[in-house]
Amino acid sequence: MWKFIVRRLLITSPQIIFLSLLVFVLASFMPGDALTGAIGPDVKAERLAELREELGFNDPWYIQYKDWVAGILQGSLGESFQYKMDVEDLIWQRVINTFWLSLVSVIFIYAIGLPLGILSGRYNDTLLDQLITGYTYIGFATPIFIFGLVALWIFGYILGWFPTGGSVDPGVESGSIEYILSKLQHLLLPGLSIALIGTVSTVQYLRSEIIDTKQKDFILTARAKGASERRVYNRHIFRNSILPIAAFFGYEIINLINGTIFIEQIFSYPGMGQLFLDSIVIRDYTVVTALVLLTGIGAIVGALLSDIILSLVDPRIRIK
Amino acid sequence: MSNPLLEIKNLKTSFRIGEEYYAAVDDVSLNVNENEVLAIVGESGSGKSALAFSVMGLHNRAKIEGEINFKGRNIANIPTKEMNKFRGNELSMIFQDPLTALNPLMEVGRQIDEVLILHNKNMPKSKRKKYIIELLERVEIPRPQHVYNQFPHELSGGMRQRVIIAIAIANQPELLIADEPTTALDVTIQAQILDLIRELKDDLGSGVILITHDLGVVAEMADRVAVMYAGEIVEVADVDTLFSDPQHPYTRSLLSSIPLLDDVQDKLHVIHGIVPSLKNLPRTGCRFSSRIPWMDEDVHEENPELSEVSPGHFVRCTCYKHFYFPDENKEEQDHDTTKS
Numbered sequence: 001m002w003k004f005i006v007r008r009l010l011i012t013s014p015q016i017i018f019l020s021l022l023v024f025v026l027a028s029f030m031p032g033d034a035l036t037g038a039i040g041p042d043v044k045a046e047r048l049a050e051l052r053e054e055l056g057f058n059d060p061w062y063i064q065y066k067d068w069v070a071g072i073l074q075g076s077l078g079e080s081f082q083y084k085m086d087v088e089d090l091i092w093q094r095v096i097n098t099f100w101l102s103l104v105s106v107i108f109i110y111a112i113g114l115p116l117g118i119l120s121g122r123y124n125d126t127l128l129d130q131l132i133t134g135y136t137y138i139g140f141a142t143p144i145f146i147f148g149l150v151a152l153w154i155f156g157y158i159l160g161w162f163p164t165g166g167s168v169d170p171g172v173e174s175g176s177i178e179y180i181l182s183k184l185q186h187l188l189l190p191g192l193s194i195a196l197i198g199t200v201s202t203v204q205y206l207r208s209e210i211i212d213t214k215q216k217d218f219i220l221t222a223r224a225k226g227a228s229e230r231r232v233y234n235r236h237i238f239r240n241s242i243l244p245i246a247a248f249f250g251y252e253i254i255n256l257i258n259g260t261i262f263i264e265q266i267f268s269y270p271g272m273g274q275l276f277l278d279s280i281v282i283r284d285y286t287v288v289t290a291l292v293l294l295t296g297i298g299a300i301v302g303a304l305l306s307d308i309i310l311s312l313v314d315p316r317i318r319i320k
Numbered sequence: 321m322s323n324p325l326l327e328i329k330n331l332k333t334s335f336r337i338g339e340e341y342y343a344a345v346d347d348v349s350l351n352v353n354e355n356e357v358l359a360i361v362g363e364s365g366s367g368k369s370a371l372a373f374s375v376m377g378l379h380n381r382a383k384i385e386g387e388i389n390f391k392g393r394n395i396a397n398i399p400t401k402e403m404n405k406f407r408g409n410e411l412s413m414i415f416q417d418p419l420t421a422l423n424p425l426m427e428v429g430r431q432i433d434e435v436l437i438l439h440n441k442n443m444p445k446s447k448r449k450k451y452i453i454e455l456l457e458r459v460e461i462p463r464p465q466h467v468y469n470q471f472p473h474e475l476s477g478g479m480r481q482r483v484i485i486a487i488a489i490a491n492q493p494e495l496l497i498a499d500e501p502t503t504a505l506d507v508t509i510q511a512q513i514l515d516l517i518r519e520l521k522d523d524l525g526s527g528v529i530l531i532t533h534d535l536g537v538v539a540e541m542a543d544r545v546a547v548m549y550a551g552e553i554v555e556v557a558d559v560d561t562l563f564s565d566p567q568h569p570y571t572r573s574l575l576s577s578i579p580l581l582d583d584v585q586d587k588l589h590v591i592h593g594i595v596p597s598l599k600n601l602p603r604t605g606c607r608f609s610s611r612i613p614w615m616d617e618d619v620h621e622e623n624p625e626l627s628e629v630s631p632g633h634f635v636r637c638t639c640y641k642h643f644y645f646p647d648e649n650k651e652e653q654d655h656d657t658t659k660s
Contacts, residue, residue, distance in 0.1 A: 217420035223378055224415075225435040225487065226408035229400065235434075236423055314425060315471045 004311050012304055019296045020072075024065050027289045078286035082279070087290045091272070095294065097167050098271035101194075101264070102256050104187045108195030109202060109252070114245075116199075117206025121241070122233060124211050132203065139200030144259055148193045148266040155189055162189040165268035190267045194259040198252070202245060209241040216240070239313065246309040253302030257295045323392055324351035325527040326375070326495055331386035331396070333367075333374045335598065341383050342598040344370040346551035348386075352495065352527040357518075359530045359542035359559070361574070365595040367551040368531045372497045375529070376413050377403040390495065409439045412493040414517075416500040418480035422472040428483050429468035432456075435490045455486045459516060478509035482516070489520055496521070497529045502537065514541055535578055539563060544632075547571045550595055550607040553626065557633040567635040569615075569643040570608050576645065589645065606637040614646045615639060 052058055056067060071078060077087035120132040156164040162185065163169070169182045213219065214237060222236045261273030268274070272291055279287040311317045328350045334341035345367045352358045360368045373379050375388055377395065388396040395406060415421040423431060432452045436443060443451075449468070456464035459482040472480055481501065488496060498517060502510035518541060521528050530541055538545055538559065545562045547555040547570060555568040566572045576589040593611045601607065606620035624637030 217415060217417060218423045220378060221415060221421045221484065221487070222423070222434075224376060224407055224413045226404040226406070226438050227434065228404060231438075239425055240423070316424065316473050 001311070004317075005308055008304060008307050012300055015300050016297060019300065020069065020293060021065065023289055023293045023296065024068060025061070027285055027292075028061055028064070030283075030285060077290040080279075080284055080287050082282050082284040082287070087286050090287065091275070091290060091294070094270060094272045094275050097269065098260055098264070098273065100183070101187055101190060101260055101269065101271055102253075104184075104191035105194040105198065105256055105259065106252070108191055109199040112195055113199035113202030114206065117203045117245075118210065118233075118238065120203065121207040121210025121214070122237075124207070129207075133207070136200040136203050139197050142197060144194065144197045145262040145266060147197050148190070148263050151189060151193045152266060162186075167270050186269070190263045190269055194256065194263050198255060198259055202248070202252075205244050205248060206241060209244055210237055213237045213240045243310065243314055246313055247306055249306035249309060250299065250303035251306075253305075254299045257298060325354050325391065326350075326352040326529075327387070327389040328371075328375070329387040329389065331371070331374060331384070331388060333370050333379065334383040334385075336381065336383075337599055342601070344382075344551055344598055345374060346603075348548075348551075348553055350546055350553065350556075352529055354494070354527050355521065355525045356543045357521060357528040357530055357541050359532060359538045359545045360548055361532060361535065361538055361545060362548035363533060363595050365550075365597075366548045368533075368548050369499055370551075371548070372413070372499050372529060372531055375495075375497060376407060376411060378413075404438075408435045408487075408493075409491045410494045412488040412491070412496055414481075414484055414488045414496065414498040414501045417504045418477050418484055419504065421484050422480055424472055427469050427471060428456075428475070431472075432483070432487050432490055435487050439491050452486075452490075455490055456483075458489075458520075459483070459486045460512075461486075477505055478513065481505060481509075481513055485513070485516060485520070489524065492524050493526055494524075495527045495529070497531070499531045500533070501530075502534070503532075510537075517541070535574060547574070550601055552607060552636065553634075554608065554636045555634065556626070561630070561633050565633075567629060567633070567640045568608075568637070569612050569640060572643065572645075573612075606639055608637070609639070612639075612643070615643065619643075 056064060059067075068078075075088065077091070079085065080087050080090050083090055116132050116135075120129045123129050152164060156162045167183060167186050168179065169186075172179045172182050219232060219236055222232050227235070257273075260271060261276060263269070264271040264273040265277055272294070275287065276291045278284075279291065307317075328348060331345055331348045332343050333345040334343045336342075348367075348371060350358070360371065362368050370379070370382075374382070374384055374396070375390075377398070377400070384396050386396060387394050390406065390411065395403065422428070429449070429452055432455060433448055436448050436451070440448075453464045453468060456467055461467050461479060461482050467475070467479070467483075472483070475483065481504075485501075496517075501517065502513050505513060514537060517528065517530075520526075530537070532538060542559045544556065544558050546553050547562075547568065549570045555562070555566070555571045557565075562571065563575070566575050570591075573589060573591045577591060579588055591611055592613065596602070596607075596610065602610070605622060606624050609615070609617070609620050619639045619642040621638050624639075626634040626636045629635050
């Protein structure tokens with residue numbers, strides 16, 4: 001087991017190195033540089049050229065890459081042109097906000113998806129199943145930004161049950177219980193919006209997997225042992241059906257990153273996604289690069305996590 | 321004579337196709353005694369497995385009519401909760417394909433343990449483990465301590481079938497149903513598994529229903545044989561009688577389609593046609609008539625019943641009295657002449 005995890009981790013490091021290379025090269029293709037637009041129009045062209053030479057913009061790409069990586073290793077992601085502050089300081093609070101939003105979303109996704117998937121798979125082709133699959137079709141067809149907007153309008157604006165923006169009420173003392181509750185209240189609606197749309201694939205996967213597992217021979221063996229229906233479902237069907245959900249987990253995280261980008265914008269939630277869009281619009285390249293690198297690492301870690309979960313659930317994977 | 325262990329009376333198992341129910345097992349009556357192997361033989365689709373599943377109550381959406389008396393109690397259509405007390409305990413089953421019949425995510429030991437937990441709630445864990453190791457030894461699995469913690473995919477097909485047998489016999493069943501237990505195994509393993517089942521039967525004194533389409537297996541294992549065709553039993557006899565004096569055209573066709581080493585025939589007998597599908601099965605008259613088209617229509621009974629031709633030997637339909645094999649060579653000549 002540990003051997004497997006260590007081996008899997010070893011594969012991850014070249015992935016991250018390759019990702020950083022890709023991100024850097026792509027960023028260097030983007031038009032303009034840090035000085036474009038950041039400096040007054042009356043600065044002379046010679047002075048600009050001097051500055052470029054000084055800042056190392058004329059070095060070959062591998063030297064620039066080396067400097068960039070060296071910076072990252074020392075904990076520096078560069079400076080934001082827009083905010084004139086270190087990217088890591090700028091990103092840190094946003095990353096934490098997005099992390100909480102993603103966590104709440106993931107909890108909702110599985111809290112909604114697993115029971116619905118199990119019910120719909122167990123009682124397939126009944127009215128209940130048709131209602132649940134009906135919901136998943138609607139979920140597949142609804143873009144998350146439309147759903148988020150409608151949810152915000154109904155529950156935030158008309159009914160006023162939830163705040164319509166921000167990550168915490170202003171003026172609440174940081175660290176107090178009110179602070180935590182206020183944070184949670186700000187997370188619920190965006191988290192639920194992501195989950196209600198994002199969970200439909202989980203429901204569908206689980207449903208078809210349960211229907212498939214139900215007909216396997218070893219289920220007959222379990223019934224022939226005299227196991228009750230409850231035991232057959234809990235011990236035999238569910239565990240065997242959860243495999244694709246575990247495999248899907250890494251992809252779910254990538255999905256979540258996409259989802260948060262829209263949802264943060266709609267709910268004006270100060271997270272990574274909102275910063276990402278803003279930075280692209282104002283061409284704050286150091287921030288964009290750092291964020292792409294971070295989400296990329298998030299996706300790689302997600303894939304790593306699903307492999308580890310899979311290997312915990314399925315002994316056949318451990319051996320290979 | 322004491323009551324039989326299992327007494328099946330006028331069992332009819334029907335499946336729904338569209339709006340209507342069609343019987344896959346049609347009015348079957350059979351007895352199984354203690355310490356007896358009853359073989360049920362027939363082609364694919366003849367209803368053998370449907371019969372076994374009915375006894376175990378494993379059909380999901382089938383309509384079951386008639387009686388299945390196990391030790392004097394009718395267990396047909398009893399609630400699942402009641403049935404679960406029998407299953408895996410006094411009644412157990414060995415399945416056809418050992419490669420798929422074990423849960424791939426559970427250690428072998430735990431899969432055997434489950435059947436013990438279900439029926440012996442008071443047995444302490446250490447005792448159960450000891451007993452499981454004994455069981456694994458009993459079904460001749462080498463290194464049982466090691467196998468206890470292995471997963472099914474780490475074992476060969478023959479080993480897995482032994483594990484399944486260990487599960488089936490864990491609670492010393494009085495009736496063991498083996499549904500084509502050797503079909504998925506290669507020939508050398510087949511013989512070992514059959515030997516094992518017979519030994520266990522002798523040890524436990526259980527009744528065994530052996531479902532198979534392999535007449536070699538029947539000859540080796542069975543005490544009595546029931547031949548099934550299209551949901552009906554067409555002939556029942558003890559094994560010696562059946563092989564020495566088969567009566568029903570279907571039985572005779574089956575027997576003459578076995579290749580023999582010492583009797584080199586030019587051509588093997590082939591039974592014409594296929595078993596009609598459930599939906600298209602004629603429900604009146606002799607169901608086998610469509611596959612012996614060279615026979616006169618008049619030889620069949622209108623409503624064929626099983627009749628006793630000698631003590632313990634039952635045959636359905638009167639057509640057996642007139643049955644003959646067509647002259648295959650002649651047919652071929654006819655065929656040749658039409659060609660030229």
